Amino acid sequence: MTTHDHSAHTTAPAALEVRVRNCHGGSDLADLERHLRHRPGVTSVHVDRTRAVAHLGYDPRHVTGAALQRHLHAAGYDCTCQDTAPSAAQPGQPSVRREHHAPAHEHGAPPADTPEHHAHGSHADSGHDEHGEHMVGDMLRRFLISLGLTLPVVLYSPIGEAFGFTATPPFGLSMAWFGVLLSTPVVWWGGWPFISAAWRALRRGEANMMTLIATGTLVSWTFSVYATFALGGADVFFEAAAMLTTLSLLGHWLEMRSRFATGRAVEALLNLAPSTARVVRDGQEVEVPLEQVGVGDLLAVQPGDRVPVDGEVDSGSSYVDESTITGEPIPVAKTAGTKVTGGTVNQNGAFRFRATAVGADTALSRIVQLVQNAQASKAPAQRLADQAGRSLVFVALGSGLLAFLAWSFMGGQGVVFALTAAVSAIVIACPDALALATPTAITVGVGRGAREGVLFKNAAALEATAGVDTVVFDKTGTLTEGRPALTDVIPATGTREGDLLRLAASADQPSQHPLAEAIVRGAEARGVTITRPDTFDSIPGHGVQATVEGRPVLVGNRTLMDREGIPLGSLPAEVDRLAADGKTAMYVAADGQALGVVAVADTIRDSARQAVSALHALNVKTVMLTGDNRNTAEAVARQLGMDTVLAEVLPGDKAAKVTELQTQGRTVAMVGDGVNDAPALAQADVGVAIGAGTDVAVETADVVLVRSNPAAMASSISLARQVRGKIKQNLFWAVIYNLLAIPLAAGALYPAYGILLRPEWAALLMSASTVIVTVNALMFNRVRLQTAPPT
Known part of the structure; x- marks a missing residue:
């Protein structure tokens, strides 16, 4: 019996990018995502609502990209698809794309959105830009033409009469027939995006926001057409159908314009090349x-x-x-x-x-890829909003039906009144604001973070960062510069500082020890002339011995000085003081006499103090995690004002220390830059890599600080908290709006106050709620982030 090694023949997963041209609202895109999840062979789906682009993972053993595109076309979606190699999702890895059924490709033209365009093209990411601009332009064109046809219908309707316009329609037409002629193209051409989307949902046995708009317009228009033919033109309200369509187009144009605009600033980065x-x-x-x-x-x-x-x-x-x-x-x-x-x-x-x-x-392409991935990702809060939006659709349809039945059979009102209340209730409850509450805030927040030098890898990372209450910093390379530098030159009595440093640097000049190199660099930076020693001998673990300008020179620790019989006088007290500050001090002697002390330390970044202060201003605890000895670590922590020091921690134990903090109920962000930080970054609730760090640290982290500036950690938390606040504001507005609007539109105030909201005004209020949510998110660009302690 032959045994086959199936692992050797495992089919690699494939990816597909789908650009949809006829999904015009947030809830419509959510329906597309839900629909694709149920397709056989599809392993993962995410829809980028800021650009109307769906990203699919699929198993090529069960389905092909061409088959998926055929299915989408059959389901009524106007789209183009491109196969994308799995590596395309990984920053820095080249991707291979193959577009299905794209006419330009059949004639040999290159894809509009190949990785080369991402990386090289002067029109970076032009495929997405043109795609979005086309959709926004199409919606604007439909709105303007519909507006031109709707205004005359309104003027010759009872609304126009209420404002003193008493003229009769031209060409001897009745008001009803005039309404038929002008409102029909508005409803069926201008409103086709809503009707087609509603029809797609109906074929799947579902209902969405577009169902509400289409139901409102078609009920109004159909009843009015019936009244025109069967009732002699009595009780028509074509103006309601036309205004409902036109105002819905206006709201969706404003929403789409804002939605696509949120990604332009980031996509424009690629034009820098x-x-x-x-x-x-x-x-x-x-x-x-x-x-x-x-x-x-x-x-x-x-x-x-x-x-x-x-x-x-x-x-x-x-x-x-x-x-x-x-x-x-x-x-x-x-x-x-x-x-x-x-x-x-x-x-x-x-x-x-x-x-x-x-x-x-390139770094630029990787940054843009990170930001685009984050903007396209779905935050946990979005799932709740999507579920609430679906429920709200059925609440709206039920409210409309209930309003119609109540006013028809119990309210003693006519069919026109009942239809008016029903249509208004259905339209005003459209949950587009709810569908957009989270993605607009996430998209704007991620873009703002990119401009601040903070890259969130996905929306979940941004949400998690908002909850951080403890930040753990690796010391070397994160809080410090990561390499030693000359900090102190202390001459003995009778010795000049310049002579001390010149002899020490000259003696160390041939050495490759990091401390010796720091002394040489420090001397050069201070303009000291360095000469090559005549003789040089390195004494491992102790220092160096050299002949400089004919003089025997020693640079090293006390053991070396004692071995050579050098009297040190009061210099050991200076060395102890420097050691208490976390510095490495070395004695310098020449001609058998101690000349003084030079000290070297891994210098603290200027931004590290600012980082700690800014985090404390946000009520975030700070922890230093390092393998250095406790004295050095505590000296650095004192200078920075950190809350806790975890010193002498082996690289393999860093993740365990993070776990200990988490078991204390803390939400931990770990900031590091080295290979040995990667396990701790992965263990933390939020792993944060300093941008200059190693690739493995950057790949493991959830957040990347591009500027190698630890103070940006405070910016990331401040930004994430404010994005969370915007999401809460948007969700609150969307929910409260619908709770108040549905009873008002259904005529709840009519018995007491005689107030009945007409469908056109319901459409205007529905559009207003969507625009308010979007604008509220865009206003985040003007919010000041916490980067330094308040003064």
């Missing part, structure tokens, strides 16, 4: 399309140019404005060996560099 680059070939600079640049190519950058791709400077020097990537306003010096990032702007100098990352692997 130029469309061409100067490649050096055979010693000559040749301008080529950006997509032709490969890793290892030598590129030239002139003053004022944008750096085309990521790379490392080969020759020349300049200053580069990196504010578009890091947010830091001060240009950064670039010389041979330093890294440059695509999309940044060169200043006055010129240089050449080797490309190290192109296409989807």
Whole structure:
């Protein structure tokens, strides 16, 4: 019997991107997502409501991308689909896309949204931009034409008479026939997006927000047509059907315009990459399309140019404005060996560099991919809103039916009155505001975070960040610079500071020890002249011994000094004081005499103090987690004002320390930058990677701080909390609005006050609620975030 190794032949999962052109509302897109989830072979679905794009994972053993597109077309969705390789979802990995049934591709034209366009094109992500603009433009066109036809219907209706307009319709037409002629194209052409969406839902045995609009307009229009033919034109209200359609179009246009606009700022980041680059070939600079640049190519950058791709400077020097990537306003010096990032702007100098990352692997493309993934993701609160929206549709339909029956049989009113109340109740309860409450806030918040240098990988990460009450910082490379620097030069009596530092740096100059290199760098930064020693000997664990300018020089610890019989006088007290501050102090001696002490430390980032203060202002506890000795860790913690120090923790135990905090009921964010931080980042409720950290830390984290600035942690929590506040405001408004609006529209105030809301005004109020929710989310862009303690 032969045994087959099925694992070797496992079919890789496939992905499909679906751009839908006839889903015009948040709840309609939610229905599409729900519909796709039930398709055989589909393994995952998410609909990006900000761009009307669905992302599907599917098993190619059971279904193909072409079959899914055929099904969507048969179900009434106007869409285009592109197969996307699974790696496309991973930042930095190239993706392969193949579009199904796209006419341009049949003639050899390249896809509009290939990874090359993501990475290189001057019209970055143009497929999404054009897709969104087309939908917004189509809705605007329908609204304007419908408005032009609706206004005359209203003027020649009882509404116009109420405002003193008493003219009769032209061409000798009756008001009823005039309404038939003008309202029919409004309802069936202008309102087709609503009617077609309602029909799709009906075929699935479902109802959605579009069902409510279509029901209201078609009931009004159908009854009026019946009255025109069978009742001689009595009791028609074509103006209600036309105004309901037109105002619904207005509301959806405003909503779509705001919804698509939320992604433009982020998508515009890709336009920072130029469309061409100067490649050096055979010693000559040749301008080529950006997509032709490969890793290892030598590129030239002139003053004022944008750096085309990521790379490392080969020759020349300049200053580069990196504010578009890091947010830091001060240009950064670039010389041979330093890294440059695509999309940044060169200043006055010129240089050449080797490309190290192109296409989807560049930092710029990875940032945009992270942000777009986050904006497309669904927050936990959205699931509740979707369920509530579905329930509200049936509440609205039930309210409309109940209002019709109550006014017809118990209220003593005619059919027209009953229909008016029923249609108004159905229309005003459209749950589009509820469907948009969460995604608009999430989308705007993620975009705002990107501009602040905070990248949330998904909506769940943003929501989780809002609940953080404890932030754990790794010390080295996060709170500190990650490399030692010269901090103190303390000469003995009778010795000049400059002589002390010159001899110490000259003796250390050949050493490759990090502490010795820190002393040399510090001396160079202070303008001290360093000479190469005549002799040099490294004494492991103790220091160095060298001959500088003919003088025997020692640089090292007390053991070395005692071994050589060097009297130290009062210098040990200085060394103890420096050690208490977390610094590594070394004695310097020459000619058998102690000259003084130099001290080195991993210097604290300027932004670390600001980070701790800002977090305390947000009532967030701060914890330092480090493998360093307790004295050094506590010295740094004292300078920063941190609440808790967890020192001498082995790399493998960091995750366990995070777990201990979680068992105390704390919601923990872990901030780190190294490989040894990855398990702790994964264990924390929110893992946060400093942008300059290792790839494994960045990949493991939920949030990335692009600027390598720990103070951005406070910004991320402040931003997340305010997004959560916007979501709560939007959900509260959407729910309260419907609870109050449905009884009003159904005529609850008519017996006491004679107030009956007509369908057209119900449509206006429905649209207003959607716009209010969207605008409330957009106003978040003006909110100030907590980045420093309040003054």
